[in-house]
Every structure is written in structure tokens, then in C-alpha cells.
Amino acid sequence: MVDEMTLLQAAWPAGEPTAQSRRQALERLEAAMVQAKSPAPATVRPRTVVHGQPTERRSVNGRAPMIAGPVGAVGPPKQFRWRRWATAGVAAAAAATLVVAAVTVGTGDNGPPPGEQPAKGPVVAAPTPDSAPVLLLVAAASLRSQPTTVLPKPDQWVYYAERNFAKRPAEVTEVWNRGDGRATAWLRRDGGTLVVNGIGGPDEPEYSPSMDYSVIAGLPTTAAGLQDWLLATDEHPFSPNAPVDLNVFDATMVLMRERILPPAVQAAAYELLAQMPGTSLVKDAKAADGRSVVAVRWTDDYQHDLFLDPQTYQYVGARWTAVRDVYVPGTDGTVPDDAPRTRLMARAGDVTLDVVRTALTVVDQPGQR
Amino acid sequence: MKRASMPQDIGPPVTDADVIRLAAEQPDAFTVIFERYFDDIWRYAARRLGDSIADDLAAETFLLAFDRRGTFLLSAGSARPWLYGIAANLIARRQRDEARHYRALARSAATVEDQDAGFVEAVLGRADAAVHRELLATALAELNPEDREVLLLTAWAGLTSTEIADALAVPPGTVRSRLHRARSQTRTVLGRAGGNQKETCHG
Numbered sequence: 105m106v107d108e109m110t111l112l113q114a115a116w117p118a119g120e121p122t123a124q125s126r127r128q129a130l131e132r133l134e135a136a137m138v139q140a141k142s143p144a145p146a147t148v149r150p151r152t153v154v155h156g157q158p159t160e161r162r163s164v165n166g167r168a169p170m171i172a173g174p175v176g177a178v179g180p181p182k183q184f185r186w187r188r189w190a191t192a193g194v195a196a197a198a199a200a201t202l203v204v205a206a207v208t209v210g211t212g213d214n215g216p217p218p219g220e221q222p223a224k225g226p227v228v229a230a231p232t233p234d235s236a237p238v239l240l241l242v243a244a245a246s247l248r249s250q251p252t253t254v255l256p257k258p259d260q261w262v263y264y265a266e267r268n269f270a271k272r273p274a275e276v277t278e279v280w281n282r283g284d285g286r287a288t289a290w291l292r293r294d295g296g297t298l299v300v301n302g303i304g305g306p307d308e309p310e311y312s313p314s315m316d317y318s319v320i321a322g323l324p325t326t327a328a329g330l331q332d333w334l335l336a337t338d339e340h341p342f343s344p345n346a347p348v349d350l351n352v353f354d355a356t357m358v359l360m361r362e363r364i365l366p367p368a369v370q371a372a373a374y375e376l377l378a379q380m381p382g383t384s385l386v387k388d389a390k391a392a393d394g395r396s397v398v399a400v401r402w403t404d405d406y407q408h409d410l411f412l413d414p415q416t417y418q419y420v421g422a423r424w425t426a427v428r429d430v431y432v433p434g435t436d437g438t439v440p441d442d443a444p445r446t447r448l449m450a451r452a453g454d455v456t457l458d459v460v461r462t463a464l465t466v467v468d469q470p471g472q473r
Numbered sequence: 474m475k476r477a478s479m480p481q482d483i484g485p486p487v488t489d490a491d492v493i494r495l496a497a498e499q500p501d502a503f504t505v506i507f508e509r510y511f512d513d514i515w516r517y518a519a520r521r522l523g524d525s526i527a528d529d530l531a532a533e534t535f536l537l538a539f540d541r542r543g544t545f546l547l548s549a550g551s552a553r554p555w556l557y558g559i560a561a562n563l564i565a566r567r568q569r570d571e572a573r574h575y576r577a578l579a580r581s582a583a584t585v586e587d588q589d590a591g592f593v594e595a596v597l598g599r600a601d602a603a604v605h606r607e608l609l610a611t612a613l614a615e616l617n618p619e620d621r622e623v624l625l626l627t628a629w630a631g632l633t634s635t636e637i638a639d640a641l642a643v644p645p646g647t648v649r650s651r652l653h654r655a656r657s658q659t660r661t662v663l664g665r666a667g668g669n670q671k672e673t674c675h676g
Contacts, residue, residue, distance in 0.1 A: 108609075108659045112628040115606050116578065119524060121515040121531065129532035133507055136539050140500040233501040241487060242501060245508035327487070375487055 236385040236400045240378035243417030244371035253366055255317045256283035256466045262317075263473055264362040265463035266421075269392035270455050278463075279362065280470040285316025289470035298471045313359055325368035327375040334359065352380055353402045357410055360419040364464060374417070377410075387414075391421045392458045399423075405430045406456070421460035426450035489552035493545050503539050506552055511535065513553065514560050517630050521564055523574045530567070534560040549639065557630050558640030561622050572614055579610035605663065612662035616655055623648055624655035 121129075233239040256262050261280040268275040280289040289300040313334065314320065324330045334355040356373045359365065365373070377383065382402055389399035389411060397411040397420050407427050411420040430450045450456050463473065489509070495502040514534050519527035537559050538545075538552075545555055564571065613621060626632045626640065634652065638645040 108656055108663055109628050111605055111609060111663070112624070112659070115609050116520060118516040118629070119519050121512060121519075121528070125515065125528040125531070126511060128528070129511060129535060130504070130507060132532050133504070133535050133539060136536055137500040137503060140539075234499050238495060238499045238502045241492060241495070242504045242508075244487075245505040249508045249512070378487065 234385070234387075236383040237378040239385055239398060239412075239417075240374040240383075240400065243412065244374040244378070246417060247367040247371040247374070250367040252368075253364055254466065255321055255364060255366070258282075258284035258318070261289070261467050261470050261472070262362070262364055263463055263465050263467045264461070265473075266361075266459050266461050267393065268457065268459045270423075270458040274392075278473075280467070280472075281315045281362065282470075283317045283466075285314055285319070287470075288315070291471075300470055313355070315363065317364075320363060320369070321366060323366070323369045323372075325366075325372050327372050327379055330369065330372040331376050352376060353408055353410075357408075357419075357422055361422075361459075361461070362464065364466070391460050392423065393421075393460045395420060395460070397421075403427060406450075411460075419461065422457060423455060423459075424457040426452055426454045426456065428452045488550060490545075490547040490550060493542050493552065494547060496539075496542055500539070503542060506538065506556075507535050510553055510556050513630070514556055517557065517625075518560060518564065520629055521574065521625065522567060522570050523577070526567065526570055526574075530560065530563055533563055537563070546639075554632055554636035554640040557626055557632060558642070561626065561641060565618060565622070568618060575610045575614040579607045579614070608663050608665055609659070612659045615662065616658060620651045620655035620658070623651040624659070627652060 233242055260283045262283065264277075264279045264281065266277045268277065275293070278291045282288065287300060287302050289298055291298055324333050331352060334352065356377055359373060360370065377400060380402065384401045384403075386399035386401055386409070389397050389409065391397045391411045395411075396414065398414045399409040399411055401410075402408045405426065405428060407423075407425045409423040409425070411422060412418065413420050426449075429448060429452055431448055467473070487505075489506060492502050492505045496506075511531060515527050515531040518530040518534075522530060534556060538556055541559070545552060549555065613625075616624065622641065623637055626637045627634075632640065634645050634648045637648045641648070
């Protein structure tokens, strides 16, 4: 029986907003957010005291009245609305500045090489959030609204290139991983011979985490699910004695570094990092190739920086800097106070990893860029 | 010694309430709400007012929501009904546009492109589908605006009576009676399709 509700639902198909309408709406919201962050011009109107008072609301449903909590306590100042209109010009100017910044970053010599997948994400630069969790959540939300990435077919290859500036001269890595995860190929650094190797044979360990795109396509899309999966894979935790946070942070980086991820999986990775205690954000970091990036930072013996593009939130690279002398731990994971110098792995200040990704794209043959 | 921490440090998925709580101190976090719900709100506005007005209305909804983020009840969990409530209030100010939209829908009822071999066509056949579209559009235009809001938040936004009550700040009982009224009035108008409606509906 088709009732009137079903008819209503089916009568006119719901359309989709255009990219332009979405972008314009986001620009207006961002202008308002910029306004909310900057103090009101003193000449316009004195601030009315509306903050600091919890806003209690009476429930209309006969439930107990609820306090709006911390948000209500801080409260949106009432002047936002008039301020937005009164200073619309200022907001537009601020938005314009941000767009210029985005263009500058995108067209510099250090932009992604032609081989890299076209970066997806907000077209207009959002003001950079102030903390790592917020940035990561914004990045995740942006990724979740994106269409699914095209993953390689089983017989296609994912070309991945990276420069490690921790080595002098910078070391170039070029790798091709087959879509079914059963083969990998790389360029030998001595003269550039291409070596193709099977994976999963008796003597060839599988990649961990998996490089098989039929697995990658089905990875968990929630933070908790992804964490369980990462920690359950063979080589993770990296070290059984390492703290869970370190394993989560590194595993997330390993996952993103040379894999094309479905946007929802990458979003889950960012949400996982967002929930990790102890991260901080460096808003004006520079990757080793000079690219402007934001760094999500987590520190133990090393300062682990994960570099993201400030506009598209895509992975750019990473840097590990020893913050103190680091020794090879004993079997119990600790380092005795009298550890010999021969067990020194890194001196304080040493940069042990400083990588920038230069390509990540699907090709048909190993050796193709 | 390295700091040891347990996996329990990693909490449940990030809820809308978490995000809005965060947005109190870091306004940028509100972008997450936009990314999560803009498409939903736009679609709802587009079905009620047409695409071009939906652009503006959906944008306005998120600006207002951002301004009023302090009024979101953190215990509510999802921000979706709250956003629909804000959109509904904005739509209510556009009754003339909405009436015009339904008139346009009624006029164009026979020419709706069924790219997806529309469900209505599949069940009722093409000719009947056109008749039903026209009558539905007429019914929507004739409904009392408050009844129509509840009907469409149910049919097009998929909200429950309780969620609608929260969204519109009216008691759930009122929501249910408005929905009842809107549905029976719509049925009455659809009845004008003629005596063959019952048979075709069984398709």
C-alpha cells in the first residue's frame, strides 16, 4: 500500500547542492568564524555582558530543564550578528587574504608535482584552527564529505615517491606497489634499475599494514575501529614496549604515507589522532622542501611532526627530531642510567627522519610515473 | 621511562556535542558541523523552496546556528534536528516563495524527468504519477504552514516526532496532532485522483 508519506518521499527526487553553493556558504560561515575570533571594534558598540551567564532553558517536553553546559556558559555573544553585517567588508577582505595565501602556497615551486593526485579539499582556505584536535576534526569532516577516492585495480600499481632530507644529499625513494598487494617494485639508488619483487611468498613477508587494496577499501571508518585494526596488524605495536600513543601516532602516519586511502578511512585516522592526548599544533611549520605546512606534533623521546597541507589537509610529510639522547632500550623496554655510548641511537637535536612525499598516484606499470 | 597509556584513552567517535563544545573556545571547530550537515539542510530547503533559494537559506541556517551555538543542548547528541529547526524557522519567513515553488511543481508535474525511473512511476505508472505529483503539490500548498512543516520534517528530513518537538520547540503531542491533520488532509486531496486511486495504489 502506497500511502501519502511514501508518495511524498518519492514524488520529487532530492537534488544535490552545487560545489559553488557549498563553497559560498562555507565562505560566509568562515567569515563569521573569523569575526568570532577577533575582538569587536571598540568604536562600534561596547560589549554587552551576555557571556558568563549560563543560559538555562526550560524544557518544552516536560523533561528536566537542561543547562547548556560549557558552551552556554561561554555563550555566543549577542553582538555577533550585527558585527557580521557591520563588518562584512572586513570579513570579505579577510577571506580574500586567505584565498591569496592559498594560491601562493599552491603555485610555489614546492607545490605537489604533476604526478601527485589532485589534492581534494576545501577550495577556500579556512582560517587555521588553533589546536591539533580541532584541525584534525575539521580535516576529517572535510574528508568525510568528499566522494570516494578511485583505488587501484588489482593489476594496477600505486606509485609513491618521497625525499628524505635527513640524509645528505636528500635520499629519493620511488616505489610501486601492486593493487592486490602481491608485488612491489623499486628503483635501485645505484643507477636506477627497476627491481620487481613478489610479496607473500614463502620468504617474502606481507606488508603490514596491508598494501592490498581490497583490504584497504574495507578498512574501518571510525576512529575506534581503525585503532583496533592498526594495533591488531602484525607489526603494530611497532615495539611491544612502546606506549600505545606512539604506536597509534606512527601507525597512522605509516598508513597514510604510501597508501591511497578512501576519504572516510583517512578521516577516521585523523579522528583517531584528534582523540590522542598530548598532541599540539604548529601552525606555521615548513616541510624540508620549504612547503608551508601545519604540523601535528606528538613528543616522547622524539618530537614527531606530521605535516599536513593547510588547505587540503592531505599528508605532506613527517619529521622526527630527538629531544634528548636516545639509547637502544633493553629487552624490558627501559634504558639503564649507565647505558654505554655504543647504544646511543640519536643525540638530542638529531633529525632522524625528514620526509616529504612527492608523488602518490595510480599507474598501469611499475616504473611509470 | 616512557609514558605508558592505555588504549582506553581513545574515546568514542566524536559527537556533534563534542564539536560544539569545542567550538565555544575554538570557533573553527564549527566547520565540522557544516561539513556533516550542509547537504542535508540544502536538500530539505531545495525541496521546499527550489534550488536557488536553497543556496541562500542553507548558508543562512549555518550562520544562525553558529551564532546560536550556545543554545544547542549538549545532551541532545546529534545537531541534525536542531539545524532543521533553524532552517524551518527561516523557511517559515518565506511562505510566498514556498507557495510559488509548489505552484511551479504542480504545473511541471507532468514533465518531471524520471532519470531514476522514479519510484512513483514504477508503482503508479507514468500518467498516474503525474496526477499524483500535481495533487501532492496542491496539497502542500493548501496545508496550514505549521502542519506542513511537521509533515515535511517527517517525510523529507526523516525526523521523529520527538526530534521535531525539540527542533521546533513545541510539545510532542502537538507535533503528532499536526502530523495527523497534515496527513489526512493530504490523503483527502490525493483522493481527488479519482476512483482508480485505490486500485493503482495496490500496485
